[in-house]
Amino acid sequence: MAELDRQIRIIDRDKNIRVFLARTTHLVEEARLRHETSATATAALGRVMTAAVMMASDLKGGEDSLTIRVKGDGPAGTIIATADTWGGVRGFIANPAADLPEAARGKLAVGQLVGKHGSLEVVKDLGLKQPFSGRIELVSGEIAEDLAQYFFVSEQVPTLVALGVLITTDLSVQAAGGLIVQAMPGANDKVLKIIEENILRLGTISNLMDSHPALEEIAPLIMKGIEYEIVAEDDFGFRCKCSRDKLLQILQGLSPEEKRDLQQEENIEIICNFCRQRYLYKPEELDREIN
Numbered sequence: 001m002a003e004l005d006r007q008i009r010i011i012d013r014d015k016n017i018r019v020f021l022a023r024t025t026h027l028v029e030e031a032r033l034r035h036e037t038s039a040t041a042t043a044a045l046g047r048v049m050t051a052a053v054m055m056a057s058d059l060k061g062g063e064d065s066l067t068i069r070v071k072g073d074g075p076a077g078t079i080i081a082t083a084d085t086w087g088g089v090r091g092f093i094a095n096p097a098a099d100l101p102e103a104a105r106g107k108l109a110v111g112q113l114v115g116k117h118g119s120l121e122v123v124k125d126l127g128l129k130q131p132f133s134g135r136i137e138l139v140s141g142e143i144a145e146d147l148a149q150y151f152f153v154s155e156q157v158p159t160l161v162a163l164g165v166l167i168t169t170d171l172s173v174q175a176a177g178g179l180i181v182q183a184m185p186g187a188n189d190k191v192l193k194i195i196e197e198n199i200l201r202l203g204t205i206s207n208l209m210d211s212h213p214a215l216e217e218i219a220p221l222i223m224k225g226i227e228y229e230i231v232a233e234d235d236f237g238f239r240c241k242c243s244r245d246k247l248l249q250i251l252q253g254l255s256p257e258e259k260r261d262l263q264q265e266e267n268i269e270i271i272c273n274f275c276r277q278r279y280l281y282k283p284e285e286l287d288r289e290i291n
């Protein structure tokens with residue numbers, strides 16, 4: 001039985017690289033259940049959410065948050081994941097039922113579902129007037145490659161990214177996780193080469209997560225030949241920031257005509273895009289707000 005979802009952060013002794021290693025099996029399974037995603041959509045959304053969790057752990061302030069928005073030309077439509085520094089993460093996929101046949105035996109067609117053309121944008125809300133944002137053209141729609149491109153182009157950091165979701169025959173998530181390896185300024189090329197070779201030898205990240213019940217067993221495989229230290233540990237889980245009041249505010253923002261239409265209903269139902277939570281309102285609740 002594998003451990004619960006968690007993340008560890010690793011730095012080598014001479015500070016050439018830093019590594020984020022996360023297990024996200026339960027998180028991705030919860031996203032699947034909430035959004036009723038197809039196998040390929042689970043993998044696409046799961047990869048984006050896994051990346052968001054790892055990247056948000058690098059934010060400093062308590063109220064900071066990080067959003068990854070992937071807009072490809074494939075059948076999945078837009079995919080969004082937002083994570084905060086407290087380990088809360090939520091996700092959205094425009095067409096959760098969209099699916100495609102496997103790209104190869106045992107390989108879900110995530111790149112085709114997302115689309116090879118489009119953009120990946122990262123927005124870091126750091127509590128400043130203007131959030132930081134960087135945007136790149138998609139490389140493959142497989143998400144990991146696209147993120148590596150984002151890090152290189154928008155943040156000028158050479159980065160290796162691996163993201164994976166393993167789906168069982170009943171469509172549930174068997175294992176999910178991610179790995180981000182970043183070169184620090186002035187990093188020794190030798191160390192980068194060793195770690196790159198280690199990772200290539202290890203196979204997919206989802207299989208690694210599946211076959212090793214603890215991240216501490218995977219770390220020495222990735223860091224083989226390099227002295228290192230685990231410098232941080234983080235927990236996280238699916239958490240949405242929606243509330244009855246927040247969604248009522250959205251109803252208040254509708255046009256007078258739209259509100260009048262809604263008020264013909266006995267109950268007004270609104271469902272949060274990010275967590276699929278249903279909220280019910282009485283027509284008079286809108287009235288109170290209008291007057």
Ligand SMILES: [Zn+2]
Pocket residue numbers: 240241242243272273274275276277
């Ligand atoms: Zn919600």
